[in-house]
Amino acid sequence: MAQLAVPNAPFFTMSADDGTVNTYVLDSKDDSVSALSPDGDGWTVRQGGPVLRWDEAERPLAL
DSSP states (O other), X not given: OHHHHSXXXXXXXXXXXXSOEEEEEEETTTTEEEEEEEETTEEEEEEESSSOXXXXXXXXXXX
């Protein structure tokens, strides 16, 4: 669902040094990035760049 909300921003996962698998959303057109890390039963989201891509992904899901 999230990929449909931000189609120009590819998603990928990478393992951190501690073994935690993080998910990243990158948009090379405007250098926006979101990093999602598991946090108990939810996620911690960090965002950077001119556009908050994860906020864009969550907006249609909230409707």
